[in-house]
Amino acid sequence: MPMKVGNLPFFEGVDQAIHNTFMVNAVSSAQDGLREKKRKATTGDPTLGNWEDWRDAGEEIRQFTLNHLDYYLKQLSDQFAARGGHVFFAQTAEEAREYIKKVVRKKKAKNIVKSKSMVTEEISLNEALEEEGCDVLETDLAEFILQVDHDRPSHIVVPSVHKNRQQIRDSFRKIGYTGTDEPKELAGFARKTLRGKFLHADVGITGCNFAVSETGSICLVTNEGNANMVTTFPKTQITVMGMERLVPSWKELDVLVTLLCRSSVGQRLTTYVTDITPGAQPDTVDSPQDYYLVILDGGRSRALGTEFQSALQCIRCAACLNVCPVYRHIGGHAYGSIYPGPIGAVLSPILGGYKEYGKLPYASSLCAACTEACPVRIPLHKLLIRHREKYVEGGGKPPFSEKAGMKTFSIGASSPRLYRAGMKTAPFILKPLVHDGAIEKGPGPMKPWTHGRDLPQPSQEDFRTWFRKHKQSEMTGKNHETGEQQ
Amino acid sequence: MSGTIENRESFLQNIASKLNRKAGEYVKTPEWTHQPQFGVRRGASRRELTDVLKNAAEAVYTKVFETDAAGLPDQLDQVIQEYGGAPAIATRDGRFTEYGLNSLFEKYHIETWNVAEGHKNIDRAAQANIGLSVCDVMLAESATAGLYHDKDKARSVSLLPVASIVIVPASVIVPRLTQAMQQVESDIADGKEISHYINFISGPSNSADIEMRLVVGVHGPVKVAYVVVSDR
Numbered sequence: 001m002p003m004k005v006g007n008l009p010f011f012e013g014v015d016q017a018i019h020n021t022f023m024v025n026a027v028s029s030a031q032d033g034l035r036e037k038k039r040k041a042t043t044g045d046p047t048l049g050n051w052e053d054w055r056d057a058g059e060e061i062r063q064f065t066l067n068h069l070d071y072y073l074k075q076l077s078d079q080f081a082a083r084g085g086h087v088f089f090a091q092t093a094e095e096a097r098e099y100i101k102k103v104v105r106k107k108k109a110k111n112i113v114k115s116k117s118m119v120t121e122e123i124s125l126n127e128a129l130e131e132e133g134c135d136v137l138e139t140d141l142a143e144f145i146l147q148v149d150h151d152r153p154s155h156i157v158v159p160s161v162h163k164n165r166q167q168i169r170d171s172f173r174k175i176g177y178t179g180t181d182e183p184k185e186l187a188g189f190a191r192k193t194l195r196g197k198f199l200h201a202d203v204g205i206t207g208c209n210f211a212v213s214e215t216g217s218i219c220l221v222t223n224e225g226n227a228n229m230v231t232t233f234p235k236t237q238i239t240v241m242g243m244e245r246l247v248p249s250w251k252e253l254d255v256l257v258t259l260l261c262r263s264s265v266g267q268r269l270t271t272y273v274t275d276i277t278p279g280a281q282p283d284t285v286d287s288p289q290d291y292y293l294v295i296l297d298g299g300r301s302r303a304l305g306t307e308f309q310s311a312l313q314c315i316r317c318a319a320c321l322n323v324c325p326v327y328r329h330i331g332g333h334a335y336g337s338i339y340p341g342p343i344g345a346v347l348s349p350i351l352g353g354y355k356e357y358g359k360l361p362y363a364s365s366l367c368a369a370c371t372e373a374c375p376v377r378i379p380l381h382k383l384l385i386r387h388r389e390k391y392v393e394g395g396g397k398p399p400f401s402e403k404a405g406m407k408t409f410s411i412g413a414s415s416p417r418l419y420r421a422g423m424k425t426a427p428f429i430l431k432p433l434v435h436d437g438a439i440e441k442g443p444g445p446m447k448p449w450t451h452g453r454d455l456p457q458p459s460q461e462d463f464r465t466w467f468r469k470h471k472q473s474e475m476t477g478k479n480h481e482t483g484e485q486q
Numbered sequence: 487m488s489g490t491i492e493n494r495e496s497f498l499q500n501i502a503s504k505l506n507r508k509a510g511e512y513v514k515t516p517e518w519t520h521q522p523q524f525g526v527r528r529g530a531s532r533r534e535l536t537d538v539l540k541n542a543a544e545a546v547y548t549k550v551f552e553t554d555a556a557g558l559p560d561q562l563d564q565v566i567q568e569y570g571g572a573p574a575i576a577t578r579d580g581r582f583t584e585y586g587l588n589s590l591f592e593k594y595h596i597e598t599w600n601v602a603e604g605h606k607n608i609d610r611a612a613q614a615n616i617g618l619s620v621c622d623v624m625l626a627e628s629a630t631a632g633l634y635h636d637k638d639k640a641r642s643v644s645l646l647p648v649a650s651i652v653i654v655p656a657s658v659i660v661p662r663l664t665q666a667m668q669q670v671e672s673d674i675a676d677g678k679e680i681s682h683y684i685n686f687i688s689g690p691s692n693s694a695d696i697e698m699r700l701v702v703g704v705h706g707p708v709k710v711a712y713v714v715v716s717d718r
Contacts, residue, residue, distance in 0.1 A: 026697070029698065030698050033698050034698075047526060047527065047627070048522075048526060049522045049525050049526060050522065053520050053522040054520075054522050054523075056519070056520040057518060057520035057521060057522055057523075060518055060519060060520055061518065064515070064516065067505060068505070068507070068513040069501050069505065070498045070501045070502040070505065070507055070509050070510055070511075071507075071510055071511060071512060071513050073497075073498060073501070074494070074498060074509075074510040077491050077494060078491075080489065081488060081489035081490060081491050082488060082489075083489070084488065084489045085489045086489045086490045086491075086492075087489065087490070087491045087492070087494070088492045088493060089491075089492065089493040089494050089497035089498075090493070091493070091496075091497060091500075095493075099492075139705070140695075141693045141695040141696070141704060142693075142695035145695070145696075158694070158695060158698070159695075160695055160696075161698075164697060165696055165697050168696055183696035183697065183699045183701050184701050186696055187693055187695075187696065187701040187703075187704050190704070191703075191704060191705055194705065195612070195705070198705075199608065199612065214674065215674065215680060217680075223691065223692055223693060223704075224691050224692065224693045224704040224705050224706070225645060225691035225704060225705035225706025225707075226704070226705045228641065228645050228685070228705075228706060229645065229705055229706075231683075232641055232642065232645065233608070243497075243501075248515040249515065249671065250667040250670045250671050250674075251667055251668075251671060252515075252518075253667060254523055254663050254664050254667040255523060257663065258523070258663065265694075267628075267688075268542065268545075268627055268628035268688070269625070269628040269630050269663065269686060269688050270688070271546070271687065271688050271689055271690070271691055271692060271706075272685065272686070272687055272688075272691075272706070273630075273663075273685075273686040274683070274684070274685050274686070275683075275684040275685075275686075276682065276683055277680060277681075277682045277683075278489065278682070279679075279682055280636075280637070280682040280683065281636065281637045281682075283601050283637055284601070284636070284637040284640075285599075285601055285604055285605065285607050285608060285637070285640065285642075286607070286608055286640050286641055286642045287637075287641075287682070287683065291489075295497075297497065297500070297501075301500055301501055301504055304501060304504035304505055305504040305505055305506065306504075
């Protein structure tokens with residue numbers, strides 16, 4: 001499963017994450033910083049007008065584009081190919097990997113440089129190319145750090161947020177770094193190490209923030225300059241895009257780029273907004289001469305025409321991660337998917353299925369902060385609820401013990417006699433587990449609950465008995481517990 | 487020149503069936519109900535936009551110098567010195583000559599990009615301390631230099647040297663990205679081929695990937711300066 005991060009079942013991953021104090025503090029601090037930057041650049045920027053109007057505009061554009069996705073993809077591919085580019089539509093991650101491997105073999109490429117791309121993480125492209133004997137180098141600073149450490153991203157925008165500078169210094173030591181843990185010095189090392197690699201790479205691979213259908217153009221939104229290197233010096237360029245990441249024309253690109261830059265990192269524009277269209281003049285010295293575009297479905301079409309279609313409006317700004325109280329406490333890796341946080345909990349089950357990711361929608365307090373933060377108005381918390389409903393309706397194929405438990409409860413609850421008997425016997429059955437009026441360590445289905453809090457001891461008296469007595473006391477004026485006149 | 491398209495039919499058919507559409511059927515993009523972008527700094531004067539640019543440049547660690555056409559050679563000379571001098575490289579752009587900068591180019595032995603020399607250009611840019619470009623559109627709101635690259639107006643010049651100096655004719659300053667996009671749309675409507683590499687650059691490259699601490703100067707330039715020419 002290419003999207004998978006780690007091998008732990010969801011709740012075990014959560015257990016591990018919440019005890020990682022550094023990670024929890026780093027994520028909290030990053031969330032606070034990014035949230036405040038976003039506020040200043042959105043609702044806090046009076047020159048922009050009403051931020052809600054921008055969100056409306058984003059939603060309207062994304063919805064219309066998705067509703068007519070086949071047309072805009074046709075236009076995009078026609079335009080890209082008309083300018084000399086090559087387009088491959090990949091239904092699955094495997095098809096995408098095989099095609100890219102074929103291109104790399106055809107070009108006899110050995111050295112590959114990449115800029116940050118979630119979709120190439122999604123299809124495990126690096127591993128596939130390494131199997132082909134290629135040297136694949138991540139060039140975004142965070143991705144470079146993760147690659148040195150054989151680690152995976154834990155945030156969509158700041159992938160190495162879970163690592164501190166000492167850890168990064170120690171990782172860089174493995175590749176010859178001798179300096180301190182100062183971020184400037186560490187970044188300087190990456191600059192020096194990667195500069196020569198850019199200039200001599202055979203193939204450059206990027207993701208795609210937005211494609212522009214009208215002209216077959218690819219827009220990259222970045223800060224470090226590495227994406228510009230990747231798209232300038234290698235003679236072959238490959239861009240991989242999720243099939244939904246497009247806008248009709250440059251007019252809509254303006255709105256979406258504005259929403260993305262301000263919502264993700266609180267910048268008016270990121271340092272580089274680069275728009276690449278195939279067909280550079282043949283004697284251009286600093287430009288690829290061959291341009292390949294791989295458009296991936298990878299399960300996205302499962303959301304089309306369903307109640308989950310709005311999830312595809314996502315522009316990967318991670319604003320929902322930056323406000324989520326659950327992400328704050330468990331970080332990205334616990335989700336077990338390269339797409340973490342609220343959008344990850346919505347998207348991962350769509351792309352990877354309920355069997356693997358069906359528990360992720362439970363990683364939410366349903367406070368709706370994510371929905372409020374989303375610049376394109378995806379109703380994230382509502383989609384999480386729908387996922388939960390579908391999961392328990394059978395979509396998730398729950399384990400036998402859970403099904404048997406629910407079945408037993410259903411039989412008990414549908415017969416008044418059995419229900420009353422159950423209520424009466426519960427206090428006696430659970431008595432051995434009770435300490436000081438509460439159950440601290442429950443067995444079976446009670447375990448996750450009692451792991452985080454105490455379960456009150458069941459009352460000897462069930463609610464119906466209590467209610468009947470209460471009503472009687474109202475009529476007689478006597479306290480039903482003490483028997484005294486009120 | 488025409489490229490290739492593979493696997494399209496079944497891919498689009500699958501999508502269209504989910505959307506209850508006929509695959510690839512034409513749709514006219516509507517006039518959007520919400521268009522807040524056009525209200526931002528509507529009607530601002532060139533002077534106001536220059537001031538907006540100066541404020542925004544501070545936030546992206548970029549110095550702005552302002553002069554007029556007559557003062558440009560001296561002003562640029564000062565900026566080149568302030569940013570460490572030669573070696574320097576410039577894009578091949580007729581506007582340098584038009585702005586009377588030939589003698590300055592000679593003084594600092596500024597190399598001009600020359601496609602006939604192939605990869606040597608890239609080597610020069612990689613060794614250069616300063617890269618000189620002329621701006622095609624300047625977005626005041628974000629202090630963003632829009633560069634429409636081609637084989638002569640090479641992208642390496644604003645990417646590889648330690649410092650990037652961009653000359654900004656005041657006539658190209660616009661409120662924001664919206665106007666630059668309108669310009670591209672207008673070129674498309676006129677049947678013009680758009681630049682194959684449009685770069686919007688807001689200051690020096692940077693990263694906050696290590697503990698969210700901002701580091702200025704990662705893979706691209708470490709320093710950026712804009713020289714605004716008020717009467718151009």
